[in-house]
Amino acid sequence: MSNTTAVPTPGAFQFPEIYNFPPFFTRQPNESTWQEQRRQWCDLILAYYRHNRLYSLTLAEAITEPPFTNRQIHRSLRVDVLRELVDDLVKQGNASWTGAKNAKDSCLVLWRKPEVWASMIYQWANERGLFNTVLTVFELANGDDTAGQEFHNLDSVTLRRALDVLQSQGKAQLFVGTSDDDMGVKLFA
């Protein structure tokens, strides 16, 4: 991945040609066509969310906006179809349902898996000689020291997932503060 900025990629997102095809927004009755369609949608969702540095979606709201609505051709994806697509993404480790259990109304879009964020954070800490120091999660995400890093301004829920990974790998210890903002983390070799 060549994009190393922590801000949305400059330039408009390039939608694939099929995005202008009205039937793309209808779940196809032909099974093999649907297989291809869902694959294209999943790729599109991840690419769009990566390009715009978006990390989560609430289904009911999302379908009224791009990429799930294409105003040029007056088409929108239905909520139940989007739900199926998110289930696909969950299966491949690129999404995670949040909110009420089994409600399936909101999710994280993990266009970069928590394990990858985790290793980026760990590498940065290693390079800066920050092992065995307690950092606040807030500094990690928003501090000057991380400016220019891919994970700068990372959404807090996604960041927490990455830190959980490090903790489960025995590479970090999380300290719960009085509030979410206070949470601290110590990384070690």
Next chain:
Amino acid sequence: MMKDNLEDFVREHQRDIRNNPAFRVQVQRMCQLIGVDPLSSRKSYMSELLGVGDFYCELGIQIIDICVATRSINGGLMDLDELLRRLIRRRLKGSEPVVEDDIRRAISQLKPLKGGYKIVCFGKRKMVQSVAREMNSDQAKVMTLAQYTCKFTMEDVRVAFGWDEDRIHSCVDDMLRSGIVWMDEYNEAYPEYWVMAFFSQLNSALTMANAE
């Protein structure tokens, strides 16, 4: 005697033959008139002289590649125009230019393959079919009906041909099943059926026009 002259001619103009499609077409027509098919055997002296054996082989491979990659979207049917555009886009700068005639020749060489590569026409539309499938005449009629709009409703079919509901449903189901048509449920009462290959050609033409 004519063959010898032709050989000399081809040898002298090898470069032009490879790089100038219009000229190449002329020379091939000449060959056919004399009764020599340069493509009939890749080992034949003519195809070696013309140096086109590799050219059509390469082209054939590129065509197969493009068709296989798009098959799950268009059901193995692509507009000839669009195929040409994709080939041109895909071929490296400096490689020989390609025209429709070259595609036809390359595809005729692919006929023996199981894929069933062939050119089919629907009205004014020329399409490359890359799956072994016999389209029945009902489907062909509907394809021709949709050639300009890219889409049709069952009502359009009824109005155009007067078929009964069962016959129309059966035809549309076949087209959906073969993957050449996608359904658009925007108007639930009158769903529209879009021929992907028709749309794709139009869309890629527009995209390229905008890019220029």
